Amino acid sequence: MVDFGFGLVPSSRINLDLFDKGKYEELAALEPDVRICMACGSCTAVCTAGKFEPTSLREAIEDIKNARADKALQMLEPCQLCGKCSMVCPRGINTRHLILSINKIYSEK
Amino acid sequence: MTPLSYLLAAQAEVPEVIDRIPSGFSYFVIPFTVGVAFMFCWLGVGLIRLLADIPKEDRIKFGKSLFIPKVALKNIKELFCDCLFHVKIWQRKPLLGYMHSAIAFGWFMIIILGHIEVALFVPARLNVTRGGLFYPIFYRYFVWMNPGHTTLRGSFFFFLMDFFLLYILSGIALAIFKRFRSIVLGMRHTTKPSFADRVALYSLWMIFPLRLLAESFTADLSGGSFLTIPVNQFWHFLFGDKLWFMPCWWAYSICLGLFFAAMPFSRYMHILTEVLWILLRNAGVKPNHPRKGVAEAEIYACSSCGLCLDACPMNVQKKNLKYSSVYFIRFLRRHNEKKINAIADKCLMCDKCHALCPVGVDAPALRRAQRATVNNTMPYNYAYLDASGSVQPSEPGRVHSRFAAAENGLSPESAPADSTQPCHANPGVLYFAGCMTHLTPRIIKSVEKVFKAAGVEYAFADREGGICCGRPLMLAGRTDAAAKVIEANKQMIEASGCKTLVLSCPICYKIFKEEYHLEGINVVHYTQFINELIAAGRLDVKKTDEKIVYHDPCELGRGCGVYLEPRAALSQVGTLVKASKEYDESICCGGSLGSLTLDTHDRAKISQASLQALLSGNPETIVTACPLCLKTFSEAVSRGENLEQHVKVKDFAEAICP
Known part of the structure; x- marks a missing residue:
């Protein structure tokens, strides 16, 4: 879609050409659980930090897949690593390590 | 029989001990002297570097602690109990305890007694310029006992030396046996020795049999007791009057030299570093880096004994052996960054290896420090904590x-x-x-x-x-x-x-x-x-005949030392049964937040092992005092794998007030 430079709502355009496959594979190598997320949002529902700031691991994973790693990192900044999300995850994702791994891989410039 | 006082008086006139070799030197002492000198140089440099790496205020704290009577007393007690007698191992595994204390205490006594003998009989030789470094070690080679003038005092030392040599030999025999059948001594898994470990280990095995050989060959010249004299007579019986004892003394010296030269690179470094670590530990100095300063003392104090291998809950699966604390410390020592991080992240931080470590090496703290080197710099944004901490929440709708x-x-x-x-x-x-x-x-x-x-x-x-x-x-x-x-x-x-x-x-x-x-x-x-x-009578509880087993959560039991209070309360509401592993040996439920990388499958295996231990007394109810344990056990029980009986899982408060 052509960007005319103005709009009534903020652009929600997703440009998948910007998706960094190399980094995603790196992340999946470090924490393979990233692939098995089914985006149910249980993690978001129980999130301790989510009560104060819009924090959501589900959204962060989606953001990464949608080539918005910067948004994902920002989304995870308030996280306190309390581990509630890992306890409720129906897929048994090691969420704490996933969050640390996302930080580790996508913070590198 | 001649009175003792007469003997002591006579000793003054006719020397009991005569310097057999006037120069006080023989070429065979060279391997030992070189080895020991190398070790002391290496340790000296290492000690200076280590102390330089400790922050200044910690160094001052450490220095001061040595002169505080209370700490000094504790130091002395722990040095004797931990380094020499290995009390902690005795308490857990008596045979292993005997083995370690035989070698450590026996060797210590032989060195001390050797020096006392020299000080009593040929005091001039204690001087370093006159062979003080090696003379007391090879005392029996250099002296000749004046026949007919042996005093009770001399015989007493002969007896002690033989006694402690026999004591060490029994320990060595156990150690060699342990290499092949460790389970008999109570160890399921043992560590794989590295190359330097092997060199030091085999020379250590050889040192004392060779010492017996060397001393027994010269026992008719320089005296001996119940062990060396009969062996000496046996050699005379075999080889006739003239005994060639030089090869034995050479071999003995070479083995000693090899051992000391290999020591700084092997696990036997713990013999000396343990002393420093105990002093640092009692001074209350904590490591602030996973490798430098205090941590270095801790790393080199690890004796690589492998007691943590059996302790680690991850080791229900053999593939996880490599993540044990002993290997973590070994790789830290070798600066193997990649392996260190993988191992540091795996651990459940249940603290069992620390609780059971005979040297008190706090491996979980080192793992935390290692994790900090990677994770501490990650960005975070906790601005909301300040915002909501004020009386007026900034976003009333959301916050x-x-x-x-x-x-x-x-x-x-x-x-x-x-x-x-x-x-x-x-x-x-x-x-x-x-x-x-x-x-x-x-x-x-x-x-x-x-x-x-x-x-x-x-x-x-x-x-x-x-x-x-x-x-x-x-x-x-x-x-x-x-x-x-x-x-x-x-x-x-x-x-x-x-x-x-x-x-x-x-x-x-x-x-x-x-x-x-x-x-x-x-x-x-x-x-x-x-x-x-x-206890204060404010809460009425009803005693039932429910059979309860209490699970010690890691952070509560080993972490904070709370073992008795929950048990005291629970015994008021039911009958407490024993678990096969409890108190500081209790097994982590597998749900710990400590591990960063352990996957669900491995965690489930740990939960199973923990459940098995809890169910050994056929309880009806498992009670725990940690929300994580409660959740993990509830899930494990509902999965019901390998469970013969059905058990309920309850929280502590639920058990008290049903």
Whole structure:
């Protein structure tokens, strides 16, 4: 879609050409659980930090897949690593390590 | 028989011991001297480097601690008990304890007695310029006993030397046996020795048999006792009058030299470093880096004995052996960055290896420090903590007031009889549930039930959900971020004006006790609090004949030393049965937040092992005092793999107030 430079709502355009496959594979190598997320949002529902700031691991994973790693990192900044999300995850994702791994891989410039 | 006094007097005139070799030197001492000199140089440089790496204030603290009588006494006690007698191993595995103390204490006594002998009979030789370094070690080679002038004193030393040599030899025999059948001595797994370990190990095995050989060959010249004299007579019987004893002394010296030269690179470094580590530990100096300074002393104090291999809950699967503390420390020692990080992240931080370590090496703390080198610099944004910490939440619609209790003063939640009291009538008890308890609301429910039954006036700090205690951040190595969270919680608790803080999560309890420094506030775990309520007669409990087994949560038991209170309370409501592993040997439930990379499959295996240990006494109910354990065990029991009997899993408060 052509960007005319103005709009009534903020652009929600997703440009998948910007998706960094190399980094995603790196992340999946470090924490393979990233692939098995089914985006149910249980993690978001129980999130301790989510009560104060819009924090959501589900959204962060989606953001990464949608080539918005910067948004994902920002989304995870308030996280306190309390581990509630890992306890409720129906897929048994090691969420704490996933969050640390996302930080580790996508913070590198 | 000649009186003793006469013998002692006679000794003054006719020397009992004559320097057989006037120069006091023989070429065979060279290997030993070179080896030992190399070791001392290496250790000297290492010690200076190590002390230089310790921050200045810690160094001063360490220096001062040596002169504080209380610490000095503790030092002396621990040096004897840990380094020489290995009391901690004795208590757990008597045969292993015997083996270690035989070699350590026996060798120590032989060295000391050798020096005493030289000091008594040829004092001039103690001087370093006249062979003081090697003379006492090879004393028996250099002297000749004046026949007919041996005193009781001399015989006494002969006896002691032979006695301790036999003592060491029995230890060595056990050590060699252990290499092949360690299970007999109580060890399922042993560490794989590295190359330097092997060199040192085989020379250590050889040293004492060779010493016996060497001393027995010269026993007719330089004296001996019940062990060396008969062996000497046997050699005479075999080889006739003339004995060629030089090869034995050479071999003995070479083995000693090899051992000392290999020592700095092998696990036997612990013999000397342990001393430094005990002094540092008792001075209260903590490692601030996973490899430098205090940590280095800790790393080199590890004896690589492998007792942590059997202790580690991960090792129910053999593939996880490589993540044990002993290998973590070995790779730290070798600066193998890649392996260190993988191992550091795997650990459940259940602290069992630390609790069972005979040297007291705090490997979990080193793992935390190692995690910090990777994770501490990660970005975080806790601005919301300050915003919501103020009285006015910045976004009322979105931000919950996590300080409901603090803002209104402590308002009693349970309605007591005299509820006419104003809100600021401080009940003194603040209950902080924590994240994990909020995930298991049954705990909150039953804790409140207990409070109500006992008529406790309390305030609920985080009914609407609070923030994390900071311990999970600490465990992940994010100490700076944890400090922020701690600060925010601390403000809230201090503002509440409570006198007692009750926690239902051991993870919170540990960090509140250790890092919060809440002055004037009694921080208790709810097991302790409820036990006090029962003891004070405020809470009525009904005794049933339910068979209960209590699981010690890692952070509560090994972490904070709370073992007895929950058991005392539980014995009031049912019959406590024993688990096959309990107290400091209890096995982690597998749900620990400590591990960063352990996957669900491995965790389930650990839960199974832990359940097996708990069910050994055929209990009807498993009671635990940690929301994580409760959740993990509930899930494991409902999966029901390999479970013959059906058990209920209950929280501590549920068990007390059903």
